[in-house]
Amino acid sequence: MCGELRAVNAGQQVVLMGWVNRRRDHGNLIFLDLRDRSGIAQIVLDKELTPEGHAKGEHVRPEFVVAAVGKVRLRAPDAINPKMETGEIEIEATELRVLNDARLAPFSPAEEAIQNEEVRLKYRYLDLRRTEMQRNFRLRHQITLAIRESLSKQGFLEIETPILTKSTPEGARDFLVPSRVHPGEFYALPQSPQIFKQILMISGFDRYFQIARCFRDEDLRADRQLEFTQVDLEMSFPRQEMVFAVVEQFMKAAFASAGIELPIPFPRISYDESMRRYGSDKPDLRLPGLTDVHSAFTGDALATMQIDPALPIVALRIPKVGELSRKEREENHPLFDQKKGAKFVDDFKRLAKSFPEAAAKVRELTRADEADFVIVVAGDPAHSIKASDTKFPGRLSEREINVYAAAGNFRAELAKKYAERHGAFRITDQVVQDAQAWRSPQPLIDGCYAFHPMWLTDFPMFEYDLAQAKWVPAHHPFTAPIEADMANLVTDPASVRANCYDLAMNGLELGSGSIRIHRKDVQQVIFRALGISDDEARARFGFFLDALEYGTPPHGGIALGLDRIVMLLAGAANLREVITFPKTAKAIDLMAEAPTAVTGEQLKELHIRVALKS
RNA sequence: GGGGACGUAGCUCAGUUUGGUUAGAGCGCUGCCCUGUCACGGCAGAGGUCGCGGGUUCGAGCCCCGUCGUCCCCGCCA
Numbered sequence: 001m002c003g004e005l006r007a008v009n010a011g012q013q014v015v016l017m018g019w020v021n022r023r024r025d026h027g028n029l030i031f032l033d034l035r036d037r038s039g040i041a042q043i044v045l046d047k048e049l050t051p052e053g054h055a056k057g058e059h060v061r062p063e064f065v066v067a068a069v070g071k072v073r074l075r076a077p078d079a080i081n082p083k084m085e086t087g088e089i090e091i092e093a094t095e096l097r098v099l100n101d102a103r104l105a106p107f108s109p110a111e112e113a114i115q116n117e118e119v120r121l122k123y124r125y126l127d128l129r130r131t132e133m134q135r136n137f138r139l140r141h142q143i144t145l146a147i148r149e150s151l152s153k154q155g156f157l158e159i160e161t162p163i164l165t166k167s168t169p170e171g172a173r174d175f176l177v178p179s180r181v182h183p184g185e186f187y188a189l190p191q192s193p194q195i196f197k198q199i200l201m202i203s204g205f206d207r208y209f210q211i212a213r214c215f216r217d218e219d220l221r222a223d224r225q226l227e228f229t230q231v232d233l234e235m236s237f238p239r240q241e242m243v244f245a246v247v248e249q250f251m252k253a254a255f256a257s258a259g260i261e262l263p264i265p266f267p268r269i270s271y272d273e274s275m276r277r278y279g280s281d282k283p284d285l286r287l288p289g290l291t292d293v294h295s296a297f298t299g300d301a302l303a304t305m306q307i308d309p310a311l312p313i314v315a316l317r318i319p320k321v322g323e324l325s326r327k328e329r330e331e332n333h334p335l336f337d338q339k340k341g342a343k344f345v346d347d348f349k350r351l352a353k354s355f356p357e358a359a360a361k362v363r364e365l366t367r368a369d370e371a372d373f374v375i376v377v378a379g380d381p382a383h384s385i386k387a388s389d390t391k392f393p394g395r396l397s398e399r400e401i402n403v404y405a406a407a408g409n410f411r412a413e414l415a416k417k418y419a420e421r422h423g424a425f426r427i428t429d430q431v432v433q434d435a436q437a438w439r440s441p442q443p444l445i446d447g448c449y450a451f452h453p454m455w456l457t458d459f460p461m462f463e464y465d466l467a468q469a470k471w472v473p474a475h476h477p478f479t480a481p482i483e484a485d486m487a488n489l490v491t492d493p494a495s496v497r498a499n500c501y502d503l504a505m506n507g508l509e510l511g512s513g514s515i516r517i518h519r520k521d522v523q524q525v526i527f528r529a530l531g532i533s534d535d536e537a538r539a540r541f542g543f544f545l546d547a548l549e550y551g552t553p554p555h556g557g558i559a560l561g562l563d564r565i566v567m568l569l570a571g572a573a574n575l576r577e578v579i580t581f582p583k584t585a586k587a588i589d590l591m592a593e594a595p596t597a598v599t600g601e602q603l604k605e606l607h608i609r610v611a612l613k614s
Numbered sequence: 615g616g617g618g619a620c621g622u623a624g625c626u627c628a629g630u631u632u633g634g635u636u637a638g639a640g641c642g643c644u645g646c647c648c649u650g651u652c653a654c655g656g657c658a659g660a661g662g663u664c665g666c667g668g669g670u671u672c673g674a675g676c677c678c679c680g681u682c683g684u685c686c687c688c689g690c691c692a
Contacts, residue, residue, distance in 0.1 A: 022652075029649040042652070062642090079650055087652085104643065106624055111641095111653090114625060118684050172691055191691095218691045281692090334618070339688080413687095475692080502692075512692050559692095574685095585685065 003039015007088045009072045016041060016091060017067045017099065019129065020060055021110045030057040034068060034091075035110070037134050042081075042090040043068045053096035063102035063109065063126075069095040117576075121590040124581055136578050139258055140566045144211060146257035147231055147562075150250035156207040156233060161196035163213070167540065168194050171476065173217035175226075183607035189215035192559055195544050197234040198478065198516055201555035202547050209233040211562060220585050222574045223508060223564060231511075231565075234557030240501060243513060243558055244268075244455060247503065251453065251565075258569045262451060266503070270458040272396055279314070279408020284507030285452035286424040287415050288366070290314040290407050293376060296361035304354070305345070311379025312403045316411040317366045319422045321373035335413035341399060342406035343380040351376075373414070377407035392494035395460060412507055425450075451568065453505045461485070461496040462529070473530045475500055479514040480522070480556075489525055503560060506568060513558025520548050 002018050018036035028047040033040050045057040053068075060066060070093035081087035107114045109129035114120060120127045127133060148158065164187040167174050174188040190196075192214050200208045212232045220226065231250070235243065248264040255262040274281055277289040294313040302309045324332075329346050336344055345351055352359035368374045379399065391397045396404075419425045461481050462471035471493045473479075481489060485496040500514030517523045523545070527537050537545060566578040576582040583589050603610065 022654095024651050024654050025648080026651065026654075027648040029651080031651055031654085033652070040652095044650085046649075048649090076650080079652090081652055084652075104624075108625085108642075111625090115627095116621095116625075116684080118621095119625080121684090216691065219689085221691085222686070224691070335687095337688080509692065561692095584683090586683085590684095 001038035002034050002036045002041040003085055005041055005072055005086050005089055005091075007074060010074045010089060012072045013070075014072055014091065015067055015069050016043070018065070019102075019109075020062055020064045020066060022062065023057070023060060025058065028054070030054060032057060032060065032066070032068070032096075033110075034066065035129075037138075039085055041086045042084075043070070043093050043096075044090050045093050045096060049092065050094050050096070053093050056096045056098055060096075060098060061102065061104070063105055063129075064098060065100040065102070067097040067099055068093045069097070117584075118590060121576075121582070121584065124591045128580065133577075136566070136570045136572070137580065139570055140562075140578055142257040143254045143566055143569065144562065146253040147250045148211070150253040151209045151231075151233065151246070154207070154246055154249060156209040156235075156246075157205060158210060159200060159205065159208050160210060161190070161193040161200075161212070163189060165190050165196070168192060175215045175217050178606040178608055180606055191216050192230065193232050194476065194478070195541060197232060197557060198555065199544065199547050201234055201236045202550065202552045207233070207235045208557075212559075220583060220587060223567070225563070225575055225579060226583055226587055228575070228579075229562040230559040231562050232557070232559040234555060236553040236555045238515065238554070238556045240457065240499065240515065240556075243501070243515075243556055247511075247558060247560065251560075254565060255451065255569065260451060260569065262453065266453040266455050268455040268457055271456055271460070272458070274454075274456055275396060275401055275404045275408075276312075279316075279404040279406070279411060280507070281456060281502065282504035282507055282509040283408075283454060284412060284415065285454060286450070286506060287411070287422065288317045288319065290316055290377075290404070290411065291366045293362045293365050296358045296365060297355070298358070301355050301358055305378075306381060307343070308379035308381040311342075312400055313376065313378040314404065314407050315362050315366045315374055315376050316407050316414075317368050318373045318411070318414050318418055319369065319424070320371050321414075321418045321421050322371050324373060332414065332417070335417070336410050337406050340402040340406035340409075341380055342377055342403045344378075344406075344410065345376040348374060373418075375407075375410065375414075377403065377410065379403045395494055398464070398466075451505055453503060453510075456502040456504060458482075458497045459500055459502075460494070461498040462493045464494070470531065471529070474498065475514065477526060477530055477532060478516045478523070480517045481526075486522075489529055493529060499556075501558070503558070508564050508568065509561075510564055511558050511560030513556065515554070515556035518548070518552040518554045520545070523548060 002016050005014070016034055016036075018034045021033040021035040021040055023033075024031040030045040032043040032045065034043050045054045047054040068091055070091045072089050073092050075081075075088060075090055079090075105126050106119055106123055107126065109126050111130075113127070113130065113132065128137075152158070164177060167188040168191045172191050174191065176186040176188055179185045179187060190212070193210060193212050197208055197210070210232045212230050213227055214230050215227050217226065218224070233246065235246070244265065248266055251266075252262050252264050269277070269283070271281060274283050276292070277283070278285075279290055283289070291314060292312065293315045297305075297307070297313060299309060302313075307313065324346075326347075332346070348359055348363075351362075362368075362376060363374060366372075366374055391400075415422065415424070460474055461479070463474045464470075465472045475498055480499040482497045482499045488495050498514065500512070502509055502513075503511045517526060524534075527534070563575050563578055567575055570578055572578055581589060581591060588594070
């Protein structure tokens, strides 16, 4: 293997096979950099030593596939290349065989990713040859392996569930597959193995897991593809803490496989607290959170500034951004979500002029340095939004959540924009760039962790739908309420918390799970509370309701997005970097050119007629 | 469904502000030269429907309208 040869291999006879990364022709001496997945080695073709090999070498071009026969030799001291892992040696070729030629590639796999993602995806096989992509998928393999090993050690069995199945209750649009045998009927691809894994608990498999492909026919995002992979698990007789412990173990193992030490247990935070402190249900803890600065403003000041005193007033702080010009600030304004009924103050000079005490207090409360950029976000009384401002005791109102979310989104956007300046995301970048580091078992920087996992708990069971004027489920219908809140299900739905939990890390939702309902009577109450009729429940998952009646153990579990975990560890900003053949934002595979129309013959066999809108 | 950014040589980009002769650069590519390079070097050369369609104009890469594609976001989706 090209990249594995070292000084100790000097003198060995070898046959190296791989792709020509680069060719340097010095006339009677030709250097070939030969690349395979292990790395690059330099082949020397000397006209005196191998006239034939040298002659072939003259016609070799980038990405030709060749075999070089020869001896490993130490380079002369002044010819050592310290930038190459194999820089101390080279192959003195006695023979060169051209195994295959190659057309001129639209871009070179020897170089960094090109900007044009269309071309990258169309020629994905060339893109995947790049060192960075090879590294990403090796990383993905190692992470997957570590998770399998950890879960197996913890007593989980890996069990497969169907891909051709029935619509599951996840709420997204299904991908449908027509049945040839049953005209007019369709299978659905699983949005998750949810019902099957719960049935596996009923079947007595105790602890199940699966690295499961899931499918959701919704619009794509940087962190969302049509098909994605989940680490899906379920266990019998659990409590939240037991699920957390299992996940923490395998996450620790997964990160260790990438050379990152992840301290456990992970911190926990309630949903309400997360909204207050980060304006998000997937907080990024690499930067300071939001600060409640209501106390900095007098009633008069709020009236003058036209800020709603009944709503939260929070400050966000992005460190080390420095002072921004008016133009720079204005360029940031589109990053603020106008639709949340919130407004912001980012001109601190003006604020200090009108309300010097308030401005000083805000900077004091946020512990802002001179160079830190601070923005105050507050409710806009003038703004009419479609949101309920009904305040249920012990629970954030929708308008409050909107103000926090506006601040949280703004914080995340600005953090992304000024990543260079605050440097809080840098350690992740370093993981990417340092090709050695990812293999190292040592943490990259002692005591400084680039990855901040966080459990979120105590989600509300229901959300109030203003349009329908009723409480609707915030989760899938098998999520159990927290035991203590069970009594309030009908009388006070607002106060009921769900026995479910999310795992977030660095501003991404990594996974979501819950303790499930295992009793039929509770399930019926929930269905009723969710406005799902008996008939509807029976039609959608009657088989599951039947199964529930045959001795269902208490059970619960979670599913974590494997692609997202790999993305974080690869330091990638997009899922496409860790998925071999991803789809574009318009849901197209540019290489395979899918989807496509199919023949009339195929449609006929499937009893399908296509009716396109004109 | 909506908002934003982008689209000029194989790739990365300049040129668009203020319409004006034959659209440029770097890398890559082709040919020749070169025995110690490793982003090799030197000389010469090829390569463009300026995404596509229409319009305004004496004249459009540049202005207007439409359309397509890629990316990011909202909606949607845990």
